[in-house]
Amino acid sequence: MSGDFQRHGLARGLTDYGDRGFALYLRRSFAKSMGYSDSALARPVVGIANSASGFNNCHRHFPEMLDAVKRGVLAAGGLPIEFPTISLGEVFLHPTSLKYRNLMSMDTEELVRAQPIDAAVLMGGCDKTVPAQLMGAASAGVPAIQLVAGPMMTGRHERDRLGACTDCRRFWARYRAGTIDDDQIAAIENRLATTAGTCAVMGTASTMACIAETLGMTLPGTAAIPAVHADRLRAAEATGEAAVRLAAGGPTPDRIISKGSVENALRVLLALGGSTNAIIHLTAVAGRLGIPLDLEDLNRLSDTTPVLVNLKPVGSGYMEDFFAAGGMSAVLGELRPLLNLDCITVTGETLGQRLDAEKDAWVDRDVIASADDPLEPEGGLIALFGNLAPRGAILKRSAADRNLFEKKARAVVFSSLKDLSERIDRPDLDVRPDDALVLQNAGPRSESCMPEAGYLPIPKRLAEAGVNDMIRVSDARMSGTAYGTIILHVTPEAAIGGPLSLVRTGDFIRLSVAERRIDLLVDDAELESRRRQADATAHAVRPRRGYSKLYADTVLQADEGCDFDFLKG
Numbered sequence: 237m238s239g240d241f242q243r244h245g246l247a248r249g250l251t252d253y254g255d256r257g258f259a260l261y262l263r264r265s266f267a268k269s270m271g272y273s274d275s276a277l278a279r280p281v282v283g284i285a286n287s288a289s290g291f292n293n294c295h296r297h298f299p300e301m302l303d304a305v306k307r308g309v310l311a312a313g314g315l316p317i318e319f320p321t322i323s324l325g326e327v328f329l330h331p332t333s334l335k336y337r338n339l340m341s342m343d344t345e346e347l348v349r350a351q352p353i354d355a356a357v358l359m360g361g362c363d364k365t366v367p368a369q370l371m372g373a374a375s376a377g378v379p380a381i382q383l384v385a386g387p388m389m390t391g392r393h394e395r396d397r398l399g400a401c402t403d404c405r406r407f408w409a410r411y412r413a414g415t416i417d418d419d420q421i422a423a424i425e426n427r428l429a430t431t432a433g434t435c436a437v438m439g440t441a442s443t444m445a446c447i448a449e450t451l452g453m454t455l456p457g458t459a460a461i462p463a464v465h466a467d468r469l470r471a472a473e474a475t476g477e478a479a480v481r482l483a484a485g486g487p488t489p490d491r492i493i494s495k496g497s498v499e500n501a502l503r504v505l506l507a508l509g510g511s512t513n514a515i516i517h518l519t520a521v522a523g524r525l526g527i528p529l530d531l532e533d534l535n536r537l538s539d540t541t542p543v544l545v546n547l548k549p550v551g552s553g554y555m556e557d558f559f560a561a562g563g564m565s566a567v568l569g570e571l572r573p574l575l576n577l578d579c580i581t582v583t584g585e586t587l588g589q590r591l592d593a594e595k596d597a598w599v600d601r602d603v604i605a606s607a608d609d610p611l612e613p614e615g616g617l618i619a620l621f622g623n624l625a626p627r628g629a630i631l632k633r634s635a636a637d638r639n640l641f642e643k644k645a646r647a648v649v650f651s652s653l654k655d656l657s658e659r660i661d662r663p664d665l666d667v668r669p670d671d672a673l674v675l676q677n678a679g680p681r682s683e684s685c686m687p688e689a690g691y692l693p694i695p696k697r698l699a700e701a702g703v704n705d706m707i708r709v710s711d712a713r714m715s716g717t718a719y720g721t722i723i724l725h726v727t728p729e730a731a732i733g734g735p736l737s738l739v740r741t742g743d744f745i746r747l748s749v750a751e752r753r754i755d756l757l758v759d760d761a762e763l764e765s766r767r768r769q770a771d772a773t774a775h776a777v778r779p780r781r782g783y784s785k786l787y788a789d790t791v792l793q794a795d796e797g798c799d800f801d802f803l804k805g
């Protein structure tokens with residue numbers, strides 16, 4: 237065996253017995269117990285991180301995709317070896333999948349680094365799995381390429397086209413308002429999510445898939461291919477082939493994920509009117525490589541990035557329409573003058589070279605607008621600052637009611653999710669349509685670990701009267717498939733004594749989208765008095781053992797991506 241061989245393939249990172257020859261001999265012997273030949277074991281090893289799980293409906297087609305990846309690896313001369321990682325099925329986790337994103341990132345990082353892998357294929361898709369794998373790959377420092385699940389197809393209910401999960405919320409709101417009955421909601425439940433793949437709208441999963449492609453971590457044009465489309469299997473095969481090229485000395489994630497590509501990803505997020513969650517995830521991915529993502533930068537880019545994509549929850553289309561309309565190639569092509577074109581991608585070419593090759597592609601302007609005639613002249617997301625959110629809060633203005641953009645509203649406060657669920661529908665709740673609903677203690681350090689609870693339900697009495705939007709303020713997150721005038725990620729959070737914890741029912745809150753401000757209209761002396769009387773961290777959880785303790789001891793606030801402090805680059 238050559239010395240070179242001993243640093244690659246199966247000979248990478250040998251088990252430490254103090255005798256390299258013995259370690260390699262033993263490893264090869266055990267590998268041969270699985271039936272591998274000498275010629276197979278001499279190939280570069282492509283490790284395939286497979287996040288399929290019985291608790292993850294979005295990944296149920298991964299066995300077929302995995303076969304296609306392996307086909308591509310073998311055809312290109314590599315040895316494909318699959319290994320399982322943690323999977324995070326969005327709706328199957330308590331209290332919320334965000335709590336476990338960092339655990340999956342650590343699992344991915346450690347297994348990619350510890351096992352003899354020359355290049356990794358990261359198979360993810362559901363909301364937290366894509367950022368977790370990107371975070372892990374960024375930290376592992378091994379060449380890696382991501383392959384996403386792709387979106388679900390839509391279903392039908394009578395004349396309505398249905399796609400998880402914007403339509404899940406739309407029909408649930410109607411059910412709460414009493415305009416559809418038990419039988420109808422039961423029928424809709426059967427028709428919302430009918431194929432493999434991630435949610436069918438521009439929610440968090442699809443936003444993160446588009447961001448992964450923009451960062452350069454997937455093959456071009458693969459983010460939006462529907463999960464059940466034959467092109468997805470062809471993309472899987474091509475991803476396997478690309479991984480073999482990466483194994484021969486391709487760029488590592490720290491060369492691909494750069495300040496320039498992160499800024500490109502922010503531009504794309506804004507042009508998509510994408511998920512608010514993506515800000516937290518992109519901050520965490522960039523943070524692994526020491527790249528700061530400042531919310532003031534988000535506002536600067538938002539002022540100069542048009543909204544181009546007409547998809548739910550902001551517009552009317554679904555991800556299958558986006559794919560057919562031209563997908564990410566069309567969006568990146570329109571944004572071209574605003575992008576850093578010299579960023580390198582996982583194929584080794586630059587973003588500019590990619591776009592040169594795609595410049596004559598057809599685009600459906602009903603779904604993807606041109607930059608000259610955008611849906612909105614400014615980006616879909618903004619950061620707000622003020623005495624209620626000194627370190628920032630997020631508003632998805634493209635999904636909000638413009639009539640509420642400049643408003644002073646009376647606060648109706650709920651001190652926790654439990655308090656919210658107990659009181660929101662009580663007939664005697666003192667709440668009016670022009671109030672602001674405020675939820676405290678739903679941030680990263682709270683018992684619920686920053687769930688997607690920022691989409692506070694409209695109180696039943698008001699919903700029945702036809703109210704469908706109100707200002708809502710919290711330190712929680714919101715599903716990428718939700719919509720409304722919802723101010724999220726208020727930082728610092730209430731559970732560690734942030735100003736949000738000092739709001740009382742009857743206070744007034746002022747929102748100004750024009751000024752990018754969210755303020756509590758209570759004087760400083762009164763706030764100081766409340767602060768002195770309160771047990772500032774009464775709602776912060778202090779688990780005594782296990783992963784929950786690690787999480788509570790080290791999780792950072794939303795403006796730092798909710799990563800663990802010791803994982804940042």
Ligand code: FES
Binds near residue numbers: 294325434435
């Ligand atoms: Fe997996 Fe929506 S539940 S992407």
